[in-house]
Amino acid sequence: MLRVYGDVFSGNCYKVKLLLHQLGLEHEWRNIDILKRESRTPEFLALNSNGRIPVLQIAPDMHLAESNAILQYLANDGQSDRLWPGGRADQARALQWMFFEQYSHEPYVATARYIVRYLGRPPEQEERLQDKFGPGYAALSVMEKHLEANAFFAAGRYTVADIALYAYTHVAHEGGFDLARFPAVNAWMERVRGQPRHIGMG
Amino acid sequence: MLRVYGDVFSGNCYKVKLLLHQLGLEHEWRNIDILKRESRTPEFLALNSNGRIPVLQIAPDMHLAESNAILQYLANDGQSDRLWPGGRADQARALQWMFFEQYSHEPYVATARYIVRYLGRPPEQEERLQDKFGPGYAALSVMEKHLEANAFFAAGRYTVADIALYAYTHVAHEGGFDLARFPAVNAWMERVRGQPRHIGMG
Numbered sequence: 001m002l003r004v005y006g007d008v009f010s011g012n013c014y015k016v017k018l019l020l021h022q023l024g025l026e027h028e029w030r031n032i033d034i035l036k037r038e039s040r041t042p043e044f045l046a047l048n049s050n051g052r053i054p055v056l057q058i059a060p061d062m063h064l065a066e067s068n069a070i071l072q073y074l075a076n077d078g079q080s081d082r083l084w085p086g087g088r089a090d091q092a093r094a095l096q097w098m099f100f101e102q103y104s105h106e107p108y109v110a111t112a113r114y115i116v117r118y119l120g121r122p123p124e125q126e127e128r129l130q131d132k133f134g135p136g137y138a139a140l141s142v143m144e145k146h147l148e149a150n151a152f153f154a155a156g157r158y159t160v161a162d163i164a165l166y167a168y169t170h171v172a173h174e175g176g177f178d179l180a181r182f183p184a185v186n187a188w189m190e191r192v193r194g195q196p197r198h199i200g201m202g
Numbered sequence: 203m204l205r206v207y208g209d210v211f212s213g214n215c216y217k218v219k220l221l222l223h224q225l226g227l228e229h230e231w232r233n234i235d236i237l238k239r240e241s242r243t244p245e246f247l248a249l250n251s252n253g254r255i256p257v258l259q260i261a262p263d264m265h266l267a268e269s270n271a272i273l274q275y276l277a278n279d280g281q282s283d284r285l286w287p288g289g290r291a292d293q294a295r296a297l298q299w300m301f302f303e304q305y306s307h308e309p310y311v312a313t314a315r316y317i318v319r320y321l322g323r324p325p326e327q328e329e330r331l332q333d334k335f336g337p338g339y340a341a342l343s344v345m346e347k348h349l350e351a352n353a354f355f356a357a358g359r360y361t362v363a364d365i366a367l368y369a370y371t372h373v374a375h376e377g378g379f380d381l382a383r384f385p386a387v388n389a390w391m392e393r394v395r396g397q398p399r400h401i402g403m404g
Contacts, residue, residue, distance in 0.1 A: 050306060050344050064294055066301035073294035092266055092275035095297075099268035102305045104252055142252050 002027040005047065006054035007034060009117075011110055011167035012067035013054040014201045019074050019083065019163055022197045035118060067167075068098040071160040083160050090155035097153040097161040100142070101168075108136035110168040112175030133176070140182055143169070147184035151191060158195050166192045171201065204229040207249065208256035209236060211319075213312055213369035214269035215256040216403045221276050221285065221365055224399045237320060269369075270300040273362040285365070287357035296356035299363040302344070303370075310338035312370040314377030335378070342384055345371070349386035353393060360397050368394045373403065 002020070004027055006013030020027050032038045032053050040051050048055045048065040056064045056073070064070055072095075075084035085091055112132040115125045143165065146153065153161040170189055173179055179186060192198065204222070206229055208215030222229050234240045234255050242253050250257045250267040258266045258275070266272055274297075277286035287293055314334040317327045345367065348355065355363040372391050375381055381388060394400065 049347050050302060050341075052306075058291065058294075062291070064291075064298055066298040066305075069294050069297040069301050072297055073290065076290055076293065088275065088278055089260065089264070089266075091278065092260075092271050095271035095274055096266055096268040099271050099301070099304055100252060102301055103268075103308075104254075106305075107309070139252075145251050 003030060003057040004028070004054055005030045005032050005044070005057075007032055008202050010034075010053060011113075011171065011201070012052075012106070015067050015163050015167045016054050016056065016070050016074070018167075018199055019071055019160065021199050022195070023074060023077070023082065024197070025074065068102060068160075068164050071098070071163060075160045083158065083163070085155035085159055087155070090159075094154035094159050094161040098164045100139075101161075101164045104135070104142070105139040105165065106168055108132040108139060109172045109175060109177060112136060112177065113168065113171060114175075116175050129176070136172070136175075136177060137181075140169070140172070140177065140179075140185060143188075144182045144184050147188045151188070158192065162188075162192055167201075205232060205259040206230070206256055207232045207234050207246070207259075209234055210404050212236075212255060213315075213373065213403070214254075214308070217269050217365050217369045218256050218258065218272050218276070220369075220401055221273055221362065223401050224397070225276060225279070225284065226399070227276065270304060270362075270366050273300070273365060277362045285360065285362050287361055289357070292357035292361075296361050296363040299355040300366045302341075303363075303366045306337070306344070307341040307367065308370055310334040310341060311374050311377065311379065314338060314379065315370065315373060316377075318377050331378070338374070338377075338379060339383075342371070342374070342379065342381075342387060345390075346384045346386050349390045353390070360394065364390075364394055369403075 002025060004016055006016065008014065008017060038044060039053050045051055047063040050065060052065065054067055054070060056070045058064055064073055072084060075082055085094055112129055115121060115129045119125060152158050153165060166189065169185065204227060206218055208218065210216065210219060240246060241255050247253055249265040252267060254267065256269055256272060258272045260266055266275055274286060277284055287296055314331055317323060317331045321327060354360050355367060368391065371387065
């Protein structure tokens with residue numbers, strides 16, 4: 001059986017949980033508490049030397065890291081009606097948005113939430129927190145512009161790119177972002193929540 | 203014909219140039235000077251609303267952004283002996299390292315080089331520069347550990363994952379990183395340079 005090492009309140013881990021549920025794949029979930037540095041133990045580093053969650057065990061001695069690589073792996077099951085698109089350009093477009101998510105969105109939108117929710121917004125992190133809003137709002141604006149003209153991010157339908165971007169966007173307010181500024185993003189989030197077998201975080 | 207918008211001294215753009223050359227694909231190169239904010243003009247933002255290079259024109263009205271998505275698109279040409287692996291686990295492993303590159307490596311290794319080489323290491327950026335070395339060395343150490351036991355990053359052979367990681371690693375010293383600490387990384391860089399039709403940056 002598939003085994004996930006993760007934290008259900010981490011957006012990167014929630015991506016994997018949501019997709020596993022939508023694909024109907026049974027799995028075992030092993031909780032990793034990053035605040036207790038459980039992702040930095042020798043045992044965990046043997047699974048992912050980069051010391052990050054989530055990690056997916058795909059065979060007894062084979063572990064896959066990086067949330068968006070895990071999404072691609074799980075959805076790339078040879079069934080063209082599933083969540084990894086079939087065509088070459090559509091696949092690349094999905095990946096474009098998944099790389100956008102990890103480079104231009106997550107380091108700001110997710111990290112602001114981490115500072116507020118996980119660390120309790122300590123005063124010594126306030127400057128770092130404030131630095132997240134400019135780039136984070138820029139990323140949300142890029143999403144808004146795309147979603148003003150498109151229902152989803154790639155292939156004209158719900159794909160793993162939507163899962164990747166939904167994970168931290170839908171909880172961006174927990175880090176202090178005002179999502180009311182982005183009507184197209186809100187309408188897209190409703191479409192994501194309306195997909196079959198959608199589940200929430202946690 | 204394929205058209206690339208980029209800067210030949212940007213590692214993210216060099217990835218695309220190297221792969222196009224190795225695949226023998228003719229292309230037109232349009233230089234974009236980011237210091238002159240040419241990636242933020244209305245014309246450029248119409249190609250990539252995120253305002254970043256490289257961008258690949260794949261059809262008259264179709265543009266692809268994100269360097270690693272471009273690599274996957276170009277190599278995913280249906281020829282299993284090319285640089286995008288054929289198997290599901292190998293594809294996911296290549297993507298794992300490409301997401302690692304964009305999240306854990308590029309923001310530190312590439313940005314240090316940007317501050318030194320592009321911005322001329324101004325005093326007001328010194329603290330930001332110093333903050334890059336801890337995470338940057340951590341990423342190089344993750345690579346070193348993998349390369350102590352593996353010749354390449356995915357599929358047991360040279361793939362787009364190696365191109366993605368080579369681009370900024372081989373110029374990491376320009377940002378102040380001491381690559382002599384990483385013998386396995388150096389041996390791997392020699393293997394990358396020994397691939398057919400390898401070309402250098404610039």
